[in-house]
Amino acid sequence: MVSNMKKISEGxxxxxxxxxxxxxxxxxxxxxxxxxxxxxxxxxxxxxxIYDEVVKDIPTISKTTVYNSLxxxxxKDLVLPLVITGTxxxxxxxxxxxHHFLCEKCGKIYDIDIECPYFKKGYVDGYKIKELHGxxxxxxKECLKIK
Amino acid sequence: MVSNMKKISEGxxxxxxxxxxxxxxxxxxxxxxxxxxxxxxxxxxxxxxIYDEVVKDIPTISKTTVYNSLxxxxxKDLVLPLVITGTxxxxxxxxxxxHHFLCEKCGKIYDIDIECPYFKKGYVDGYKIKELHGxxxxxxKECLKIK
DNA sequence: TTTCATATTTGAAACCATTACAAATTTATA
DNA sequence: TATAAATTTGTAATGGTTTCAAATATGAAA
Numbered sequence: 001m002v003s004n005m006k007k008i009s010e011g012x013x014x015x016x017x018x019x020x021x022x023x024x025x026x027x028x029x030x031x032x033x034x035x036x037x038x039x040x041x042x043x044x045x046x047x048x049x050i051y052d053e054v055v056k057d058i059p060t061i062s063k064t065t066v067y068n069s070l071x072x073x074x075x076k077d078l079v080l081p082l083v084i085t086g087t088x089x090x091x092x093x094x095x096x097x098x099h100h101f102l103c104e105k106c107g108k109i110y111d112i113d114i115e116c117p118y119f120k121k122g123y124v125d126g127y128k129i130k131e132l133h134g135x136x137x138x139x140x141k142e143c144l145k146i147k
Numbered sequence: 148m149v150s151n152m153k154k155i156s157e158g159x160x161x162x163x164x165x166x167x168x169x170x171x172x173x174x175x176x177x178x179x180x181x182x183x184x185x186x187x188x189x190x191x192x193x194x195x196x197i198y199d200e201v202v203k204d205i206p207t208i209s210k211t212t213v214y215n216s217l218x219x220x221x222x223k224d225l226v227l228p229l230v231i232t233g234t235x236x237x238x239x240x241x242x243x244x245x246h247h248f249l250c251e252k253c254g255k256i257y258d259i260d261i262e263c264p265y266f267k268k269g270y271v272d273g274y275k276i277k278e279l280h281g282x283x284x285x286x287x288k289e290c291l292k293i294k
Numbered sequence: 295t296t297t298c299a300t301a302t303t304t305g306a307a308a309c310c311a312t313t314a315c316a317a318a319t320t321t322a323t324a
Numbered sequence: 325t326a327t328a329a330a331t332t333t334g335t336a337a338t339g340g341t342t343t344c345a346a347a348t349a350t351g352a353a354a
Binding site: 026062087 | 301302303304305312
């Protein structure tokens with residue numbers, strides 16, 4: 001059961017260690033902590049957001065290591081990079097194809113679980129599709145309530 | 148007839164001048180030349196691509212002016228900014244909602260004229276949509292032929 | 295455990311797209 | 325023509341990301 005596997009791995013050190021190992025990545029202390037952050041937080045964080053939290057546990061960690069680790073995770077398909085704001089890259093532990101929504105009011109990024117028929121088919125206008133990035137921008141449900 | 152208006156304005160100095168004036172932008176020599184470039188080239192250029200061409204006609208123009216003008220055009224909805232490559236902003240004279248396709252082989256960016264039902268409706272998951280950026284990445288028709 | 299080769303981490307410097315800013319220039323108006 | 329306002333220019337600053345070489349940690353072999 002895939003969803004059960006996911007639950008077990010979330011947060012626990014043994015879980016993230018296995019995730020790294022089965023991706024062919026040496027599970028160093030720093031990488032484990034960074035992946036743990038991504039599994040525990042579904043907030044599409046920036047490098048700085050990750051660094052600011054992880055440095056509390058590993059005071060000697062450098063920002064370069066965060067960059068290196070994330071680039072490695074992206075390469076091994078453990079993480080999806082988003083460029084929705086235009087100013088910096090955000091990272092999503094959810095690598096299944098899905099859309100994103102950026103709220104202009106609160107700045108939060110939400111996963112949107114919808115399908116694109118063209119992406120599903122694999123082609124548009126005779127062009128072969130490998131990736132789709134669907135970014136909505138607007139006002140989220142919570143901010144709409146606030147008026 | 149809108150499409151006919153468009154044809155007339157393409158490239159001609161009087162056309163782009165009217166475009167700027169009706170957008171409430173003072174039609175300076177530099178702005179006219181930059182908008183003319185965008186109307187004549189449907190290649191989703193970067194700031195540098197625009198600068199490199201325009202500087203041939205206006206040797207004294209500065210890159211800052213290109214940035215200033217483009218930011219103004221974006222503000223006045225004359226131009227659409229794309230962040231499809233992740234490294235730099237590209238500009239599209241076509242501001243009607245449409246998707247884009249980036250070819251991983253040749254690097255070209257194509258307009259894709261498809262509709263998103265959620266965008267059309269104005270809402271997803273109860274979130275109010277104001278913008279949609281749909282970016283496909285893959286291999287374009289021409290590069291598929293080359294093998 | 296000790297040794298050695300390899301991989302990883304670190305911190306500083308470089309890079310590059312973009313913005314900030316103040317001085318110079320141009321434009322519009324009277 | 326004179327004056328004020330807007331625009332352009334060039335340089336410097338900013339900020340996210342990458343490069344790189346030295347320091348450190350890791351893993352395998354003895």
